[in-house]
Amino acid sequence: MHEMGIVTHLAKTLDDLAKEQSITKIGSVTLQVGEVSGIMTDYFTDCWDYFKVRHPVLKSAELKLETIPAVTWCDHCKRTYPTVEHGRECPYCHSGETWLLKGNECVIKEIEAE
Template identity: 45%
Template sequence: MHELGVVFQVIKMVEEVCEENDLTEISSVTLELGEVSTVIEKYLYDVWKWAVLKKSEHMKDSKLIVETIPAITYCESCGAKYGTVKHGKICPECGSGHTYLLQGNEFNIKEIEGC
């Protein structure tokens, strides 16, 4: 489960923001998670509470918010954009495999709320 390592990295980054901005308490952290990012949202929530209690004085009561970015693929053959999860690599419009992911693989810290 690499989600624990991901959460540790988020905590480290948020702690740096706390230092740079003289924040003493973080109430929430909002993450953007791509639909095909390989990070499992449920596991993030499972490890969040434990990790922030153990690794961060500033974040011990913080809430995790996850916003999903849908996976969208682009077909180079016909120009169609379509849902990656539903259709995969093959374009549902023309049947071409000349496609690439436009979005949906992201993992970003979108917002940190604190005082």
């Protein structure tokens, strides 16, 4: 359900762009998805396939997904570490004073269009 909502917005963003730039056909869409964005890529691809045929501009568009690794910053020892492996607690100093630097985004990197 979460993925469906995001695909709806992706399609709308691309439709708007197509209108703005007089694009008739989009060949591919490259998305950058953060490791901890909560997006399941399999579901996302299914939703995309279901959705794209309903948008003339997107009909033959291929979805390319790139993963952005999640990185957390530790405020206590001023180091970074991979989020997925260690979670909220810093593996070096065991502080909980940490915050996510990147990895929860979902960004349209580029499209191929004509």
